[in-house]
Amino acid sequence: MDGSRVVVVLPAGGCSMRMNTDTPKQYMTILNRPLLSYTIEAFERISWVEQIIVVTAKEQIEFVNKEILPKYGHSKTCITEGGTTRHHSIYNGVKHIASVFVGKPDIVVVHDAVRPFVDEHLLGELVSEAKRHGASAAIRPLVSTVIAVNKEGFLDESLERSKYRASETPQTFQYDIIKSAYEKCSDYDFEFGTECLHLALQYTGTSAKLVEGSSDLWKVTYKKDFYAAEGILKERSTSVRLLYKNEESIACTVHSALEAAGIKTNKEIISNNDISTMTHNCLVLVHDVNTAMDTIKQLHNTEGQRVTANCGSIIIHVLQIAATSERFSLHRKFQNLMRECSRETRDTCVNGVLFEGSSMEDKMCAIIQNLIRDRNIVFTGQVFLVGEI
Amino acid sequence: MDGSRVVVVLPAGGCSMRMNTDTPKQYMTILNRPLLSYTIEAFERISWVEQIIVVTAKEQIEFVNKEILPKYGHSKTCITEGGTTRHHSIYNGVKHIASVFVGKPDIVVVHDAVRPFVDEHLLGELVSEAKRHGASAAIRPLVSTVIAVNKEGFLDESLERSKYRASETPQTFQYDIIKSAYEKCSDYDFEFGTECLHLALQYTGTSAKLVEGSSDLWKVTYKKDFYAAEGILKERSTSVRLLYKNEESIACTVHSALEAAGIKTNKEIISNNDISTMTHNCLVLVHDVNTAMDTIKQLHNTEGQRVTANCGSIIIHVLQIAATSERFSLHRKFQNLMRECSRETRDTCVNGVLFEGSSMEDKMCAIIQNLIRDRNIVFTGQVFLVGEI
Numbered sequence: 001m002d003g004s005r006v007v008v009v010l011p012a013g014g015c016s017m018r019m020n021t022d023t024p025k026q027y028m029t030i031l032n033r034p035l036l037s038y039t040i041e042a043f044e045r046i047s048w049v050e051q052i053i054v055v056t057a058k059e060q061i062e063f064v065n066k067e068i069l070p071k072y073g074h075s076k077t078c079i080t081e082g083g084t085t086r087h088h089s090i091y092n093g094v095k096h097i098a099s100v101f102v103g104k105p106d107i108v109v110v111h112d113a114v115r116p117f118v119d120e121h122l123l124g125e126l127v128s129e130a131k132r133h134g135a136s137a138a139i140r141p142l143v144s145t146v147i148a149v150n151k152e153g154f155l156d157e158s159l160e161r162s163k164y165r166a167s168e169t170p171q172t173f174q175y176d177i178i179k180s181a182y183e184k185c186s187d188y189d190f191e192f193g194t195e196c197l198h199l200a201l202q203y204t205g206t207s208a209k210l211v212e213g214s215s216d217l218w219k220v221t222y223k224k225d226f227y228a229a230e231g232i233l234k235e236r237s238t239s240v241r242l243l244y245k246n247e248e249s250i251a252c253t254v255h256s257a258l259e260a261a262g263i264k265t266n267k268e269i270i271s272n273n274d275i276s277t278m279t280h281n282c283l284v285l286v287h288d289v290n291t292a293m294d295t296i297k298q299l300h301n302t303e304g305q306r307v308t309a310n311c312g313s314i315i316i317h318v319l320q321i322a323a324t325s326e327r328f329s330l331h332r333k334f335q336n337l338m339r340e341c342s343r344e345t346r347d348t349c350v351n352g353v354l355f356e357g358s359s360m361e362d363k364m365c366a367i368i369q370n371l372i373r374d375r376n377i378v379f380t381g382q383v384f385l386v387g388e389i
Numbered sequence: 390m391d392g393s394r395v396v397v398v399l400p401a402g403g404c405s406m407r408m409n410t411d412t413p414k415q416y417m418t419i420l421n422r423p424l425l426s427y428t429i430e431a432f433e434r435i436s437w438v439e440q441i442i443v444v445t446a447k448e449q450i451e452f453v454n455k456e457i458l459p460k461y462g463h464s465k466t467c468i469t470e471g472g473t474t475r476h477h478s479i480y481n482g483v484k485h486i487a488s489v490f491v492g493k494p495d496i497v498v499v500h501d502a503v504r505p506f507v508d509e510h511l512l513g514e515l516v517s518e519a520k521r522h523g524a525s526a527a528i529r530p531l532v533s534t535v536i537a538v539n540k541e542g543f544l545d546e547s548l549e550r551s552k553y554r555a556s557e558t559p560q561t562f563q564y565d566i567i568k569s570a571y572e573k574c575s576d577y578d579f580e581f582g583t584e585c586l587h588l589a590l591q592y593t594g595t596s597a598k599l600v601e602g603s604s605d606l607w608k609v610t611y612k613k614d615f616y617a618a619e620g621i622l623k624e625r626s627t628s629v630r631l632l633y634k635n636e637e638s639i640a641c642t643v644h645s646a647l648e649a650a651g652i653k654t655n656k657e658i659i660s661n662n663d664i665s666t667m668t669h670n671c672l673v674l675v676h677d678v679n680t681a682m683d684t685i686k687q688l689h690n691t692e693g694q695r696v697t698a699n700c701g702s703i704i705i706h707v708l709q710i711a712a713t714s715e716r717f718s719l720h721r722k723f724q725n726l727m728r729e730c731s732r733e734t735r736d737t738c739v740n741g742v743l744f745e746g747s748s749m750e751d752k753m754c755a756i757i758q759n760l761i762r763d764r765n766i767v768f769t770g771q772v773f774l775v776g777e778i
Contacts, residue, residue: 133543137544139536139538140533142535143555143607143608143610144529144555144556144557144608145555145556145583145584146531146535146548146553146554146555146556147528147553147554147555147556147584147586147599148552148553149528149552149553149554149599153598153599153600154522154596154597154598154599155526155586155590155596155597155599156596158556158583158584158586158587159535159553161583163537163538164535164536164537164538164548165535165536165538166532166533166534166535166536167533167534167535167536167547168533194534194547194550195534195536195547197536197544197547198547201544207543207544207545208543208544209542209543210536210538210542210543210544211542215611215613216613218532218613219532219533221532222604223620223621224604224605224607224617224618224620224621225617226620227616227617227619227620227621228613228614228616228617228620229613230616230620231612231613231615231616231617231619231620232612232613232616328721332717335774335778339774363767366767367767367768370765370767370768374763376759378752378755378756378759379756379759379773381774382771382773382774383774384768384771385724385728385770385771385772389724
């Protein structure tokens with residue numbers, strides 16, 4: 001990055017009329033976490049973003065301040081009250097900069113709370129272009145042909161797709177330009193204007209440099225988009241730490257299966273002290289019969305809960321058992337232990353997978369893979385059986 | 390409907406370059422069934438659609454003919470070979486009409502294999518408008534602002550959103566109009582033209598009547614769209630038949646919980662003879678301890694497998710047990726039975742839910758609800774425990 005001082009204004013005031021849900025979509029949860037928090041996190045991760053200003057309705061300020069910002073560790077983010085339209089809200093965010101930002105920012109990034117995918121490289125490019133040209137914005141090719149409709153509702157013309165683009169966010173502006181555009185614009189603009197880009201052009205003569213982004217830039221608008229975001233976030237956010245002690249061959253099988261399914265997995269031998277923090281959101285432990293119960297007990301609570309897991313994480317304990325009569329009591333013990341563990345780790349899903357018979361490895365791996373992808377807290381404490389147990 | 394004779398041309402030749410997957414997206418499966426089959430089914434359900442012509446690449450014809458059409462009971466559908474572009478394929482489909490259709494159709498519907506949501510009411514309107522005006526098409530408001538980009542990559546202008554629409558499908562044409570438009574159009578059109586609407590306008594002077602459709606009209610283009618389709622199809626296709634014998638209060642609790650979650654549920658007393666066919670794709674049976682095992686055995690195989698379930702269905706057996714020592718052996722028996730049942734019913738998911746303690750009903754309902762939504766065949770045969778079992 002070019003050393004610009006960057007602040008983000010994130011309007012989050014929508015009421016989701018197009019979604020047909022009671023909860024505004026920015027507060028709907030995916031893997032136990034509100035969509036807004038994913039968007040904030042995408043900016044917090046970028047080291048050169050100094051401040052994120054969330055702009056939201058008055059009645060939601062307390063909720064965001066108490067339930068979202070501290071819970072998900074958003075330390076660079078503050079909140080201010082929005083207005084009645086998107087432009088009023090963005091302008092409130094821009095005005096708020098002076099009271100929270102030390103000095104003056106070079107660049108203001110305008111984005112949406114319901115666009116959880118922000119790429120650092122693209123944002124860097126948009127910041128550089130805004131520094132050079134005054135404003136810049138992300139665009140995408142059109143998915144559908146755009147057509148002009150005449151007054152009677154008939155086709156007038158199809159636009160030549162190659163000349164047009166869909167306007168997306170992030171959009172970036174020099175601080176003075178966006179401030180000046182809003183100071184000059186009319187009540188009509190505040191009420192009906194859709195694009196900051198357009199205001200910058202009209203009131204400051206700044207023509208934004210347009211930069212093509214990836215297919216991730218879409219906005220969660222309809223219910224279908226929420227499902228889409230859920231699918232992508234589950235896929236993206238998955239990184240597995242796979243630990244084993246003696247059962248290396250099983251660990252290798254699981255490792256290969258997860259990697260083949262496109263799930264990033266680190267395989268390591270378990271040691272006594274190294275599970276105390278967790279940088280991955282999926283922990284898979286391959287146990288052996290002799291040490292399983294003790295290891296699990298130690299891990300989960302006896303020694304003061306050594307597993308610290310993020311919200312939306314999963315811990316899966318895998319154990320192969322032999323087809324002897326002992327397997328029934330072993331199953332019972334394992335089941336009870338999983339139930340206890342799941343009570344200890346409230347926001348984290350804990351599951352067991354017990355399998356018997358080496359021909360069952362494919363099925364065992366498929367179950368692990370599905371558990372990891374879904375991380376469904378409703379199923380916490382359950383043990384999944386493979387083979388004749 | 391107005392008595393028009395209607396045939397559908399369904400190009401399904403795409404190779405999904407934008408999806409980054411090996412399988413073309415029309416063949417990717419949701420709930421164990423290819424996307425293409427959902428789209429075909431949407432038209433097959435409409436009584437006045439006489440024929441559906443799928444146009445696909447030569448090397449896929451056998452697969453569709455053998456693996457899709459018979460398996461999912463598509464009786465009004467046939468297949469023909471596509472061309473190198475979308476327009477070549479549609480034209481091949483139009484030309485194929487003469488060899489499969491008795492008489493001459495009034496209206497040809499052009500759609501996409503990767504748009505699985507087709508509304509009968511909207512299609513009826515599009516057919517009527519085409520009969521009156523020659524051509525008609527579904528449109529949607531623009532989600533993003535559309536902007537013109539100048540040669541240097543800067544913002545030229547933002548289009549006034551209200552004048553423009555996204556062009557979607559279905560599109561409907563009088564048979565003679567679409568046939569004539571393709572007969573007249575140039576090689577350039579076949580190669581680079583994007584819209585049938587545009588060809589009809591240019592070569593036959595037919596200006597299509599545009600009809601606004603619902604937000605379901607989008608096209609599965611990117612990976613995210615696939616997740617979106619998956620979410621919507623799971624939500625839509627769920628209809629539950631809830632059967633009970635003696636445990637009416639539990640059945641009522643489950644019924645209320647499912648309805649509250651927006652899942653359409655029919656509750657009925659189980660009788661001896663009425664489960665032989667299945668019009669719902671989720672069957673939830675609430676058992677009592679005395680008759681559970683016998684009922685389940687009868688149902689699944691002893692009497693020649695009375696449950697006939699559609700592909701992608703789920704059967705959930707629910708049983709409340711008391712906190713006595715007998716619960717362990719009961720759990721074991723139930724578990725073994727579920728495993729056996731799941732082997733009998735291959736494409737259908739079979740799960741058990743055992744619960745102890747009446748304070749556990751919320752959790753029990755949440756598990757049932759999640760099982761119904763996911764219908765994950767990987768978890769078939771598993772028993773989910775609620776309470777101290």
